[in-house]
Amino acid sequence: MKVIEDRRVRRTRSALGAALVELVLEKGFHTVTVDQLVERADVGRATFYAHYRDKEDLLVWVVRDLALDRVRVMPAVEQADAGAEGIAELPLLHLFQHAERERPACQVILRGEGDGRALREFTEIIGELAGDVFRSRCRQAGVQPRVPLEVVARAWTGEVVGVLSWWIEGGTGLSAAEVTRHLCDYSAYGRMWASGLSDAPALGSREAAPPPRT
Structure with missing residues (x-):
């Protein structure tokens, strides 16, 4: 009986979430x-208020459900046998692929609907996940960060959310794989290299630095 009730609750919440996204x-x-x-x-009005205080509360649920859907499959993605470079790239690729599958909901969130509360919630969730990943990698490598990881995670999150907001609206001509590769190159090599203002990739990049000019 409990399983049936849980399924009913899930169906009701999903129906209301989908209705909100469509109407917004x-x-x-x-x-x-x-x-x-x-x-x-x-659904009935009483049913709505049995689950949510108001439409703002429903919008926050949409954000959390979207994030939870991504989190459920992240362990399998991060454990994929793709080598050192692929492990760093796969979670980001999955984020963009997931956003592509859930484009309408992501558009509502990333446009800042609902006075930006949903966007703040989304950004906070991504920032926390990024911080966990950076801390885990530092522990595994046995290194001390040169910059506080809270700063690193927030900077990374700001860049990714900004690009995702632009990309999800369409018209960029870039696939999820292409935009992921560009972001990874930007992160690895630095802003000056990405802009074409420097020939040498940043220290620790995936490319060997070119020989010095004579």
């Missing part, structure tokens, strides 16, 4: 009403 993309968050949500999801 059609009308904008501030014009969407609870009455419109329950009608689109085909």
